[in-house]
Amino acid sequence: MTDSRVLAAVYPDWPVTAAGAGPADLAAITTGNRITGCTAAARARGVRIGQRRRQAQLCCPDLRLFPHDPRRDTSGFEPVVAALTQLTPRVEIAQPGICVLPASGAIRYYGGEARLRALLADAARSALRQAGGIPAAEVPQPAIGIADSRFAAVLASRRGHTVPPGQTAAFLAEFSIAELSTQLDLPELATLLRRLGIRSLGEFAALPAAAVMSRFGKAAAEAHRLARGQQPEPLALQGAIEQLRVACELDPPAEQVEMAAFAARPLAEDLLGLLSRRGLACTRVRIEAETEHGEVQYRLWRALETFDSDTIAQRVRWQLAGWLEDSGAARPTAGITVLRLFADEVASTADLQLGLWGQMSETDRRASRGLDRVRGLLGPRAILTGLIRGGRAPAERVQLVPWGEPATGPDDGSQPWPGRLPAPSPALVHSAPERITVVSAQGAPVAVDGRGQLTTAPARMQLAGGRWHQITAWAGPWLADERWWDPDAHRRLARFQLLTAECGNQTGYLCVVEGSQWFLEATYD
C-alpha cells in the first residue's frame, strides 16, 4: 500500500485541438467512415463519437472534418510533455492528450497542490502558445485531476477535482459503467454488465471479486480492481529492471523519422523477447533517443494492457516525429545515433493472460510461459491456435488466430450450414486448393451439369505431382450457391468425396468443382 498520489493532466478532445480547432469551432476527427473525436461545440449540435460521417454532417452541416493522424496528435502534444517534464521528471504519456505523473513528490517540492496545479497549467499553456500550432486566443487549459490511482485521476480531471486519499472508491461509484468502454477499452464487458442491470461503477465494484473473475474473466477482474480504487500491484523487481533494456546504434545517423523508425521494430522485439524469457510483459516503456551531439530525449509510454512490438515501434515513430520535426528550440541539431528502449514497468505474464479460462491450472501456466518464450523468439504471429467457426469449405471451418489473442467475430461452429459436409472431417485441409484432373473410364474430363450432377462417373484422378489414382467410390454433390445476391462475389460450387485405393489402402479426397475446374480441398488421410 503506497501513499503516492497521481496527477492526470488531460486535454479532452485532444485530436481536434491538435488539428487546430478550438472548443467553439465545429470540427471532428474521422477514422475511416466514423467520427472518433469532436469539439464541445460539435457535441452540442448532436455530433457523437461512433457516428457515421454522413450522420454527423446531417446534424451539423458546417462541420469541418479532419482525418485521424496520430503523428499530428503526438507532435502537437510533445511541447506540453516537454514542458511538464521540466517540472517533474516522470511524466508518462498514456495517449496524446493525456499524461499522468506521480504527484506526491511534486506537491511537497512545490509547496502544495494548488501551486502545482497552477504551475503545470501555465507551463502547458505557454508551451502550446509558443509551439504556434493553435491560435493564441484558443490555447486550452489542461484539465487536472489528482487521486490515488491513474484511473481515478483521469476521471477526476473532468471537473478538476482532487479526490482525497482513501476516498477513491466512493468517488468512482457514481460514474457510469460506460467508462469501462471509453477509459479501459472494454466495450463488450460494459454492454454485458449494462444488460445485467449494472449501470454504475459503484454497482460493479459491489460485486464479489471472485465471482467477477470466474464469470467474466481476467480482464474484467482487473477492471473490477480499478473500480474499487485499487491499483495493480507493481512487481518488486526494481533491481532487475535495470537489466531490461536494449539499445541499438544507427550508422549513419538518422536525420529522418523513417530511418530511425526502421530500427525500432527489431529492437522492440529484442526487448520483448528479453522479457518473455523471464515470464514478463511490458506495461510501460521508456523510449530514449540520442543524437551525435549528445542531445537526449526520452519519453515514458504506457500500454493499454501490455506492449507488443508493433505498438512500441509505433510509439517510437510518433515520438521521433515529434522531436525531429519540432519547429522550435527543442529540435535536435544532429542526426540520431542511438536508440534505447527500457522496460520501465513490467508485469508477470502469468497474471496477464487474457485467459480462455477464469482460473489457470499449473499446467496451463507452464505451457503459457513456454509459448510466450517461443512467441518472443519468432514473433507474435508464429504460434496459432484453432477456433471452430461456421462455413462450408473445410478451410473456412477453422479460423487460425495468433495464440494469446482473444477471439473476435461470430462463433457459428454449432450452426447448420447447408451444403457443408458432415462429420467426419478431413485430417488434412489444404490451405491452397490444388488443381486436379478427374476423368471418366474413357479418359474424358468429368464435368458438372447445371444441377450439380456429374455428367459421367469418375474413374481416375490426377493430383499435382502427376500420379494417377483409381477412383473406387464417390458421392456428391454437396452444393453451395454462395452470395447469390452479389453478382461479383457469386460462386456456385459442387463438392464431392472421392475414394482411391492403392495396395489395398484407401484414401479419401474432398474435391470441389467450380465452373469446369476440379480442385482438391482436403484429404481424408
Add this chain to the structure above:
Amino acid sequence: MLAAVQSLPRPGATGSVAPAAGPEQLLRPGSTVAIGCGPGATSLLLTLLAAVTGDDSWAAVIGVPDLGLEAAAELGADLRRIALVPDPGPSWLEVTAALLDSLSVVVLRPPGRCRPADTRRLAARARKRGSVLLIFPETAAHSADLSWPESPDVLFQPVFSSWRGLGAGHGRLREHWLKVVASGRRLAGPSRSFRLAAHPDGGGPA
C-alpha cells in the same frame, strides 16, 4: 508430465483388437516416438493429440501446416490446448527445445535431414523434462526411412487404412478403420496392433 496414463472412455467400441488400450498408452513421458509414413498417418496423429489434450495436457505441432483441426476436435481434442507453429524457420531446434520444456507433447516435422547431434539433444531434453517428442514426417514421402537418424523408442507404423460408407455415386465417408503396428526397443513384449475406428456419431476412437 503427461497426466497418468489412462484409457479414454470408449463409446460404441466394436470388436477392436484391444478395447481398452489405445496407442496413446505408449506415449510414455520422457520418450521419443515416431509415426511412420503410411496411409492414415495424419488421422493417427490427430487421435493421439485428442488423447493428450483431452486429458488437460498441452501439445504443440511444429512444422506441419494444413492440419485438420476440426477433425481433431471431432476425435475429442481440446483445440485450446493445441499450439500450432507451422513455420518455425531456422531456429526450429531452439523452438522445439523450448516447447519440450513446457508442454507435454511436442510434434515435430523435421525440416529435411537432421544431424544426429541435434536429435540426441532433443531426445535428451524430452527425457529430462518428462515430455514426449513425436516425430511426424512428410505424408507424401513413400520411403520407409524417416528423416530422423536415431531410432525412436516407439514407432507407430500405419499399415492399413480403409473407409466405409461411400458407394458408387451415393453415401458418404462414415467410418475410418486404421490398423497401426507399434514396435520399438522400449516396448515390453512384441509389437502391438491397434485398430482405430472413428465413428462420427460416437465421437471418439474405439
